[in-house]
Amino acid sequence: RKEVEQDPGPFNVPEGATVAFNCTYSNSASQSFFWYRQDCRKEPKLLMSVYSSGNEDGRFTAQLNRASQYISLLIRDSKLSDSATYLCVARPYGQNFVFGPGTRLSVLP
C-alpha cells in the first residue's frame, strides 16, 4: 500500500463547478500536510498547508481528518486556470516528505 494515495482522476468539470479531492495517508506519525499544484512541464508549487483546524484561501479549502487519516481539498467556482495536477503531501515527524501520485483536474469551458 502506498504511503499517500489519491484518486488519479482525471476530473473533468465545467467552469464554475465545485470539485473535491481526497487523499489518504498510511503513516499515523504524519504531522505536516500540504497541497501542491503542478502545471504541465512545470515544477510543483505550494498551494496551501493543511492545518488541523482546516484552512481556507479564497476559493480553496483544505481539511484534515487525523482520525481517518485523510486530507481533502475543495475548489469552489472552478476556473479554467485551475486545470493542473494536484499533489497531496504528508510528512511524518523526522522523516522526508511523501508525495501522492497526484490528481489531474481539467476545467472545461
Add this chain to the structure above:
Amino acid sequence: SAVISQKPSRDICQRGTSLTIQCQVDSQVTMMFWYRQQPGQSLTLIATANQGSEATYESGFVIDKFPISRPNLTFSTLTVSNMSPEDSSIYLCSVELAQTHEQYFGPGTRLTVT
C-alpha cells in the same frame, strides 16, 4: 517563500556521459533535496543534500551514480553519472523552510539521454 534557480534548464546528453545540475537558493536553508520525476509520475526523492557532510540517499539511489555536493547553505549540485536512456527525466531541487516546513521547488532540469 524561497526563490530557487536551476541550471541547465534542459539538456540532451549522450549515454555514458555525465551531467552536473546546479541549484541556487536566494537565502540560507538547512534542508535541500533532489527529486526525480518521470513523465506522468509523481516525485521520487533521490537524496537529501547535507551541508558539510555526505548526502543521505534514498533506497535505490547511490552516491556513485548521483554524487551530490553541498558546499554552503545556498547551493547544491547533483551529478547524473554514466547516463543511460533510463535516466531521462526531470530533476528538481527543493528546499524546506525551517519555520513553516513548507517545501519550495526549483524550475527543474529536463534531461534527455540518447
